[in-house]
Amino acid sequence: MDDIDQAIIRCVLRNARATYAEIGKAAGLSPSAAKRRLDRLVATGAIRGFSALVDPQAMAWHTEAFVEVYCAGNPTPAELGKALEDIPEVVEACTVSGAADAMLYMLARDIPHLEQAIQRVRSTAPVERTESAIVLSRLLTRPRGREGALSSKA
Amino acid sequence: MDDIDQAIIRCVLRNARATYAEIGKAAGLSPSAAKRRLDRLVATGAIRGFSALVDPQAMAWHTEAFVEVYCAGNPTPAELGKALEDIPEVVEACTVSGAADAMLYMLARDIPHLEQAIQRVRSTAPVERTESAIVLSRLLTRPRGREGALSSKA
DNA sequence: TTTGAAATGGATTAGAG
């Protein structure tokens, strides 16, 4: 992880669909070298993947919920993640300490849509039981600076 | 915004670097039709951009927790928000349905730091009891469009 | 070990139907 990798990450954070030529230009590399480094960043796990930034307003999804998931058996985190990946209503998912196996943060159009999405979670993953806390009002949201740690330029 | 657009969004949420051929296959469309729809979704703002998912390990603070807050009496959401505002470790806070009054998402350097921050929550706000679920591993994180990335394509 | 350059196979994109 050097300055070139950081430049690549910054570029691809700004636009995940950038071509290797664009990535290379941002990092001062040829397209083939840029591809090699990007592939390595993905392979080593520094980059977990690439996703679209969907406007929740455009989809009119404004029903939020925290969902505790209690699993049947003990599926691996990887299995759980794979199963949840196809459910776009699941915005975040973590395994957690305590009684529940996982905590989901879900976003849906409305209550029926949320209910349907939770049903989909229950049928897709080896889930025994879920416990939902629907968000009533948002008290505060602080920017998390996920990319902040990487944006320190040399 | 129909089922085809939804399928395109699902595909590109899963992998923003998918080719138009892959997107089209996921949506039952030809590559050129897939490109036209995706371009339109970006142009209308339904998709704000495409970004990489960087390993949170790169962050300085990498201990996360979901904290359920049970209040003494019934403070207003405004009072709660005001009390939590001064605690930087509280990244998100919502009032929720169910037994708990509020759900916090907290971010700290490590477990001692998290414990100290929770103590601070308990002493600052009229909190009766808290129940914490520390994040063990992150299964998936979808950007919520807060990062404000913009495609550089014309 | 990592880069840059060339070649080819496949993807992207505009235009026509």
Add this chain to the structure above:
DNA sequence: CTCTAATCCATTTCAAA
């Protein structure tokens, strides 16, 4: 929306620093 065709890009290979 599909099809077609021209262009552009991704990916591999290979030689060089």
